[in-house]
Amino acid sequence: MPSLTTRVHARRLSQQLPALPAEMKDNDGRELARYAFVIRTLEALRTGGTITGDRSEDWRRVTRQLTLLWQMGDGKDFRLTVAGLALISEEAQALEPAPAGPPAGTGPRGGDLVFPWQARADDWISVPGGLAGPLVETSMAMPDLAGIAKTALLIGQEHRFHPGGPPHVSVLINSGSRVERLDATKERARAREQWESDRRGCRGRQP
Numbered sequence: 001m002p003s004l005t006t007r008v009h010a011r012r013l014s015q016q017l018p019a020l021p022a023e024m025k026d027n028d029g030r031e032l033a034r035y036a037f038v039i040r041t042l043e044a045l046r047t048g049g050t051i052t053g054d055r056s057e058d059w060r061r062v063t064r065q066l067t068l069l070w071q072m073g074d075g076k077d078f079r080l081t082v083a084g085l086a087l088i089s090e091e092a093q094a095l096e097p098a099p100a101g102p103p104a105g106t107g108p109r110g111g112d113l114v115f116p117w118q119a120r121a122d123d124w125i126s127v128p129g130g131l132a133g134p135l136v137e138t139s140m141a142m143p144d145l146a147g148i149a150k151t152a153l154l155i156g157q158e159h160r161f162h163p164g165g166p167p168h169v170s171v172l173i174n175s176g177s178r179v180e181r182l183d184a185t186k187e188r189a190r191a192r193e194q195w196e197s198d199r200r201g202c203r204g205r206q207p
Helices: 004-016 027-046 055-071 076-095 184-205
Strands: 112-114 124-126 132-140 151-156 168-173 179-181
Antiparallel strands (some): 112 179, 124 179, 132 151
């Protein structure tokens, strides 16, 4: 059950968020997109909903976008107001109860389904679509002009035998989507076997 206090905070932020200065509406629409994201997310939080499935994460994202709007802000009044709202948002994040703890079910490969931000660096994860590997980092992607932002994950691929290939791959998934956290020990052992098999196959194809 969402905290009544944080719903009040969301309503307060929605009411006090100043209009975006005209000077900030250029910059390829980046500030317009951040502003739209804040409005959209606050509306969900105000009505007891959530964008990501985790209200604490919603607040963290709002705080981050408000901070960026403050940094890029034009005009003393706008910057002061937004800075104050970012502090309220940060306070609200701490007041939200933790989401139902992982796992939230079992994935197709037998692992726990968790939010990306519940996984730790080097956890072996599989994302929708099947790409798997050790997690490097996760973050919120740049929102679009409708205020919709996906979750970005950087996944290690050094365990694969692909000479010249990228060591990491960036993947975007919908906000609220979960990833599958696998048994890292088993996956690393399986990856070593596959790496050796692929290496032998590559050598066998050489003229």
